[in-house]
Structures are given as C-alpha cells and as structure tokens.
Amino acid sequence: MIDRIRNNQLWQLIRANTLEKIREPGVLFWGIGFPILMSIGLGLAFTRKPESVRHVALISADTGSYSIILKDDKLGNTTFSMERMPWEEAMVQLKRGHVNVAVSIGDSGYRYHFDPMNPDAQLTYVRLSPVLNKIPSTDIIQHPASSIQYPASGIRHPGYEEDLSAVTASEVDVLTVTGTRYIDFLIPGLIAMGVMFSCLWGLGYGIIDTRSKKLLRRMIATPMKRTNYLVAMITVRLIMNVIEAALLVLFAWLAFGITIQGNIPALLVLFLAGNIAFSGIGIFLACHTSKTEIGNAFINVISMPMMILSGIFFSYHNFPDWVIPIIKPLPLTMLADGFRSIFIEGAGFAQTATPSLILTLTGVVFFIVGLKLFKWH
C-alpha cells in the first residue's frame, strides 16, 4: 500500500517539487526570513521611541547649536536641536531630510519654514513653536548660542528646558492596547503580501522556469497527467504558504504580543481564498511565455502597483478619494483588509465571506483562462 502511494506520480511530483524548494536556501530566506526581518525593522522604526531628537535649522550667519528640551513622562522627551546655519545651508539640510523645519528671525518674531505636506515637519512646528515663541528673538540674536540661558528656572546649559508632564498628565491617555499599534496594522498586510509573492514567484515563475528548461516539454512527453503537475505545484505552494504565514504569526505573537482577535476558521477560509486568487493569477501569468525575463517583468507589473496601493505598509486612505474605489477591489487589498479585520477588529465570516468569495472567483477565472491558453510545449 505504502509502495503504491510512493510510486504514485502525484506523490512523486509533490515530493520533487517540495525538495526543489526546500533545498534552495533563498526560498527559505525570502519566504520566511524576509517577512520576519521586515516586521522587526518596521516594527522597531515605528514603535514609540521614549526619546526623540528633532533637528531644526535656525537661520543665522554664525554656526553652533543648542537644544530645547520638552520633558514629558507620557509622550517621551523631545529634544529640539537648534542648529544655526545660513539660509543656503538650511536648504541643503532640508533637502537631505536632516532638518524638516527652518526658523528665521524677522522683525515681528520667528518665521517657520517647512513643507505643510510633510506631517513630520508639521509635528515639529506644532510642538516647537509654543516653546520657542516664549523666548524673545532678541535674546537669540544677541547671544551666541553657547551663552543662552533662558529662562532662569530649569536651565540646562546650553539650552532651554520645559516640562510638559503636568500638561499631558491631565489631558493625554496613552493607548498601547494591542491592535492600535503600527505593527498590528503591518503584520496582516505582510501575510497577505507573502501569499501574493509566494504564488506569483513560486508558482508562476516556477512554471515558466520549468518551461524554459524544456523540462515541461519533457514531462508531458510521458504519460504524466497534466493536471497532476499543476495540482502538485499548487499543493506544495499552499503548504509552504501555510508554514510561512504560521511562522510569521508565531513570531508576531512572541515579539509583539499580537493575537488573532477574530474568527480563526474565517481566517483560514480567507487565507485559502487568497491562495486560490494568487495561484490563479500565477498560472495565468505563466501560461504562455518560456522566457524567465518576461516572467520577471509580468510579476513586477502585477505586484508592484498592489504593493504600493493596497495598503500593506501604510493606509491607502492617504491616497486621494477618487482612487479608493480602484484600490479596494484589488486582490491584495481585499486580502490585506480581510486579514486586518480578523486580526485587529475581531471580524468573523459575516465580514469576510464576501471578500473570500470574490477572491476565490478571481482565482478560478484566471485559472480557467490560464489553462485554456496554457502552452505545454
């Protein structure tokens, strides 16, 4: 009995395909290591830092710097490093992103120069201006940087310090509840992205590669069933995707305490639907060409716009309103939004049935069309 299974062509195809994948170290890195590294990197970059330093250009003929420190127990201390420099130099530093606000001193006081489209610059302005405006500009003009000692209380030489703890204590409630952090937003998106890339590369590119090696041609010159070949490819892909996603979730739970708030069967159905959608797209993109370069280009053309638009790394609500109806039906958007609703908002089948169904249909349509056009040799 066991021998009969082992001699079965579907079993051997699945086995060969699996061995091919797991013996390639790159596959393990891109499938498992890369999403985890990405979540570490982005998770750390966007997690609240207890101390932050904001560099501000202070337009002045001489150079030197001093700091204005906002002490805050809840929001973390912010140090404004006021760096004196001429206007031209300030523009260079702005372009480089070293500073995002330049302050000049006019007759009527301070003038703040920054790009209002840059939210980070706005934040610098909003937090700095109330403090800086209390310091008479004449003080700053007349005294060299190192000698500014203002006001008399709370002096930290050279510079100025103000404690906002009392203010924030009375009006700010810090939310660190799981589900509201950037990493909570990111992880479901990364899982969706992993499914997409895995299917497009693992399945689509894999088929094109087999065709380009003339191996596909060689295999169909045997009594191998064509459906078995595709079933094996898809099965192996699905198993790998489950492992990759499970490891990422496990890591997210251990490192960031992320848990799945919603319905787990609904999550599994949506995951399967996402795999069907992108497997179908993968088969479709691989249906004709035998050139791996073309496959490469197809995959980039399909995946790059969705990577940017579908809200993997930041919310697509940053795009203008008229684009949103175009973004929402994209398969990656549907998958990422669905995962997020289950992970963060505690959604169940009621919320994810529609996207699951649409994703499945998308995959089936692409699969059928791809199979019709499929070039076996």
Add this chain to the structure above:
Amino acid sequence: MSPSPVIEVKNVFKSFKTVHAVRGVNLTIYPGQFVALLGPNGAGKTTLVEMIEGIQKPDSGEIRILGKPWKGHEKELRQVIGLSLQETRYIEKLTTFETLRLFGSFFGMGKERVEEVLQLVGLEEKRKAYTVNLSGGQRQRLALGIALINHPRILLLDEPTTGLDPNARREIWEILRSLRASSDTSMILTTHYMEEAEQLCEQIIIIDEGEILKEGTMKDLLGEDSSLKNLDDLFTALTGRRLHD
C-alpha cells in the same frame, strides 16, 4: 511475412512562419532497427523527431506509431516511447535517483526499475548527486536513463552526444550497443556526427533542408562511388557543403 512497422511517416510537411522545416518526408522503421537521421544543424531533424514524438503536429501527411495515429491514442503511445530532447535541464536540486524516481512514477515504475536503470547507464555512484552537479556526459546518461525507464519499444534520441568529449560519447554508444544486443527496441537518433551514425545504426538517412537526400546502409550509401571515403564526403557530394559548419 515481414513484421509490421513500428513507425510510419508518410509525406509529412511542417513549416514555421517562413521556414519550411520538413518537406515531404517518408520513412518506415521496423522492430529492432536503429536508424540515424544525419544532417547539419537546421536540417529539420529535430522537427521531424518531435512530430514522431507527438510533441508537434504535422501540417500535412500522416504519422503512425505501432500502426496508430497520435490522435486518440496519445495515452497508450506515450507508454511505449522513450525519448530525450535537446538541451533539457532537469530540476537542479534533485538527485539523479530522485529524478529517475519521478520520471519512473509517470510510467508506474518503482524503485527496482530505477536501480536497474542507474546500473544500465552507469550512474550508481552519482545516485545522490544533484543533477546540477553532473558533468555533461553524466547528464546525457541521465537523460538516456530517463528515456529507457519504461522499457520503451521505440527510443527517440535527439542529438544525444552533442557537445560531449570523445570519451563521454563512447560511453553513450556502449550503452546503446548493449541495448541493441539485448532487446528489440527500435531507435531513431538524430546527429550531425557521421561516426555516430556509422557506429550505431544500420540504416542511415541523410537529411538536409527538410528533405531526405539519401538513405540506406553504409554500403548502400558509399558503395556506388569509390571516390567517397565517408559520409562527410557523401554529404559534400550531395549538397556542396560539409556536415558541420
């Protein structure tokens, strides 16, 4: 009563866009016969063999394998044919054994047959080597092993020794000679090496620009004209060109 032919090709034509690859070819092959299709690159050898293999369809004409056309008999004909294509690359990180095991499974063959084939093509020591690490000669022997795994009645080899050094070439020839001695498998082999045709095949078909120029045994081909020393000379006499340019 002569046995019925295993391969019949009748007046077959095939073109690609502007190229007339095969133009009115006829041939008949009987059980146990080893036939060489000898011709330069681009002569139409590969197209002809691939039509016999059922990978390509002729524009017109008829091809029958064991008396049956490809259409409607694909499944049973695939069972009895063994073949090697030009320049096939196998799954890189799969071992020789695993690759044979995979192809064996397509024919319902088990481990025992894989062991036999490994011995037959002399790759027992390379059973655990990834195909990507095999030498050119070893890779061709693997391709031959895959072609032989199903005890084929018909063996179709497209340029089995192209690019190999003389030693590696002789190893392949040895395997094919012992196959001829031990079975009634029929073989068509394409080549542009006249020694290969001479060494292995009793029947030689000289093909150029999609047409058969001449066919027969070595004796038939060279016998009439004493100025011809070998097949290369014959090809030059027929076309004014040399076999490999």
